[in-house]
Amino acid sequence: MKFLFVHQNFPGQYLHLIRHLARSGQHEIVFISENNENVISGVRRVIYRAPHTPPPNSHPGIRDFAIGLGRADGVAQAAMTLKNLGFVPDIILGHHGWGELLNMQDVFPGVPVLGYFEFFYHTDNYDVGFDPEFPLLPEMLPRIRAKNAINLQALNNPGWGQTPTLFQRSTYPDWAQTRISVLREGVDLDLCRPNPKAARTTCTFGDVTISPKDRLITYVARDLEPYRGFHVFMRALPTILEKCPQAQVALVGGDGVSYGARLPHGTWKQRMLSEVGDRLDLDRVHFLGKVPYDGFRALLQRSDAHVYLTYPFVASWSLREAMAMGCAIVGSDTAPVREFIEDGQTGLLTPFIEPKRIAESVLTLLDNRKQAKALREAARSEAEATLCMNDYLNRYEDLIEQVSGISPSHESTPVPSISPKKKRAARKEAGTAKPSKAKATRTRVEA
Known part of the structure; x- marks a missing residue:
């Protein structure tokens, strides 16, 4: 097959799929993105230039949309160059969030599009309006609604959608959810696995040494910020450290802001300290900052209690990996986490905004090793059952086949008809309607 991927940050969410497709040696894989140093053997890169930033006097509500339209133009120009060179894909896969796919139907009319829908913004009780510490200002309401301009354009365009969790799909309007399949992302269970020896040996993480007598509490986020509960976790630490003298706390994450608003001055780490x-x-x-992946894995394998907190927003990859590595997890009792963790069975859930309850749950795991061991084993078992990378890649191929009409494992082979029984089973598993089966020739998939 001929694959065209689009994502500003190569390879984005497509790392595992692209490696899988490239290993087969059967496919032509082209990836349009901004420039970076990442390389995957067997993938042809096509670079587009980032759009200009709108003038400072532009209405704040249109800035994201204007940048998205600029990205759409840049990607379309790159795609047209490919077309003029004779490359016409069998399917286009890309992330809708930055507007890059908005003009693809003009360049490649009739080519199926499988777009990644990550999150639909709301004005209350999701990421915005959830934390009472940060009340929503009325003047922000129009700007939040305007953030969905790209989402709405993408939903109105030809193609089919995918998203990794039921929660993320539920953020979209009811009329859109029937066009979005839930494709649960996988974890490399061989790479991310428990290491029982870690707790019995002295481990070093940067300048930090953890002995077998220490009780290690871990916290991981891309950046230390409120969206991932950093402020609440810091308020839980005095109680944890006071009641457990053997406790050591390791926090992984940068000092920037990945989500939400930046502080006028300083960092969230400085404010909370x-x-x-x-x-x-x-x-x-x-505070370990951003660590290499091997160090991240070793840290979680040694963890005695891992804390994962998030607003009702997109769940982090680190939660999946923590489950795979058999962490005893204290998670926020928010919808994204509940989809992965069952309270008392595969982890402990606690209210997001209550530092005292978070501290109590962490101390429970540190004090009750039998319970912690049971939760570790159950988390790993759940990961094996629901987060297996091979299963994820097989489901991905199935979805590509349903959208494009071509099987990635059997190039150019027409798709056999799917029995009604199998269709019902697939819909039940994904919790959604499935895309109409396309013919082996390139056809547009629409709701």
């Missing part, structure tokens, strides 16, 4: 730092033994609280 100014709030609770005088109640912390800072010799036992270690």
Whole structure:
């Protein structure tokens, strides 16, 4: 097959799929993105230039949309160059979030599009309006609604959608959900696996040494910020450190802001240290920054209690990996986490905004090793049952086949008809309607 991928940050969410397709040696894979240093053997890169930033006096509500339209133009120009060189894909896969796919039907009319829908913004009780510490200002309401301009354009375009969780699909309007399949993402269970020896040996993470006598609490986020509960976790630490003298705390994450608004001055780490730092033994609280992946895995394999908190927003990859590595998890009792963790069975869930309850749950895992062991084993078992990478890739191929009419494993082979029984089973598993089966020739898939 001929694949065309589009994502501003190569390879984005497509790393595992592209490696899988490239290993087969059967496919021509082209990827349109902005420039970066990432390389995958067997993938041809096509670079487009990032659009200009709108003028400072532009209405704040149109800035994201204007940038998205600029990206759509840049990607379409790159795609037209490919077309003029004779490349016409069998399917286009890309992330809708930045507008890059908006003009693809003009360049390749009739080519099936499988687009990644990540999140539909709301003005209350999702990421915005959830945390009472940050009340929503009325003037922000129009800007939040305007953030869905690209989403709505993408939903109105030809193609089919995918998203990794039921929660993420539920954020979209009812009329759109029937056009979005839930494709649960997988984890490399061989790479991300428990290491029982880690707790019995002295481990070093950067300048931090953890002995077998220590009780290690871990927290991981791309950046240390409220969306991932950093502020609440920091407020839980005085109680944890006071009641468990053997506790050591390792926090992984940068000092930037990946989601939400930036502070006028300084970082969230600085703000929270100014709030609770005088109640912390800072010799036992270690900010590791961003760590190499091998170090991240080793840290979670050693963890005695792993804390994962999030607003009702997109769940982090680190939650899936923590499950695969058999962490004893304390998670926020929010919809994205409940989809992965069952309270008392595969982890402990606690209210997001209650530091005292978070501290109690962490201390429970540190004090009750039998319970922690049972939760570790159950988390790993759940990962094996629902997060297997091979199963994920097989489901991905099935979805590509349903959208394009061509099987990636059997190039140019017409798709056999799917029995009604299998169709019903597939719909039940995904919880959604399935795309109409396309013919082996390129046809547009629409709702």
